Amino acid sequence: MKILIINASVRSERSYSRKLTQLFVENWKTKYPSDTFTYRETGIDSIPNIDEGWIAGAFKKPSDRTAENQRPLQLSDELVKELKDHDVYVIGAPMYNWSIPSGLKAYIDQIMRINETWKFRSGVPDGDYVGLLENKKAFILSTRGDTGYGENEKNGHVNFQTTYLKHILGIMGVTDITVFSLDNEEFGGDIFENSKNEIFNAIHSIA
Numbered sequence: 548m549k550i551l552i553i554n555a556s557v558r559s560e561r562s563y564s565r566k567l568t569q570l571f572v573e574n575w576k577t578k579y580p581s582d583t584f585t586y587r588e589t590g591i592d593s594i595p596n597i598d599e600g601w602i603a604g605a606f607k608k609p610s611d612r613t614a615e616n617q618r619p620l621q622l623s624d625e626l627v628k629e630l631k632d633h634d635v636y637v638i639g640a641p642m643y644n645w646s647i648p649s650g651l652k653a654y655i656d657q658i659m660r661i662n663e664t665w666k667f668r669s670g671v672p673d674g675d676y677v678g679l680l681e682n683k684k685a686f687i688l689s690t691r692g693d694t695g696y697g698e699n700e701k702n703g704h705v706n707f708q709t710t711y712l713k714h715i716l717g718i719m720g721v722t723d724i725t726v727f728s729l730d731n732e733e734f735g736g737d738i739f740e741n742s743k744n745e746i747f748n749a750i751h752s753i754a
Contacts, residue, residue: 548582550575551633555640555651556590563729564639567688570750571637578753585633587626589650595622597656605660623657627664635684636721638712642691646707655715664719678720685716687726688750692733694742
């Protein structure tokens with residue numbers, strides 16, 4: 548299998564989401580030593596935002612695109628091909644202001660390509676989306692300063708991080724999603740150590 552690791556933190560050594568993806572890779576390698584890994588950086592290395600030229604090209608039929616239309620889509624084409632070529636996606640995403648880092652959002656805008664990663668079932672805009680990424684598995688490894696971001700929990704109504712990522716992946720056809728969330732980072736001490744132990748053990752238990 549081919550595993551795509553997507554890191555989104557703007558921090559390097561101090562990033563706990565990177566520690567989670569590293570732990571995931573180490574654990575996976577012990578169980579599936581023949582699998583391969585690709586790393587996609589969206590935090591430290593910036594992903595450009597889409598612009599008017601990108602939109603003009605992406606929403607044209609490939610046969611109708613000029614060289615000018617195709618130029619803004621070069622990175623997007625690379626990222627979409629990368630998704631199609633891999634079997635498992637592992638997203639290391641810290642919560643920034645109750646949502647995801649801007650670099651990860653820019654990455655998502657680049658890969659949400661009509662007739663490439665999703666389409667309208669009827670062929671016209673009707674809100675009925677069909678995902679085009681088939682037989683994929685995703686792991687979301689999130690980190691958050693506080694806790695209680697699950698459904699019906701105290702902060703669930705402001706969780707625009709994992710809920711958003713699950714929604715976006717679902718539109719593209721990825722519905723086999725496992726979420727691990729390392730909470731309580733801002734509190735430190737025993738409460739954070741307990742959270743780390745719980746999540747580290749959960750990642751180690753992935754079959």
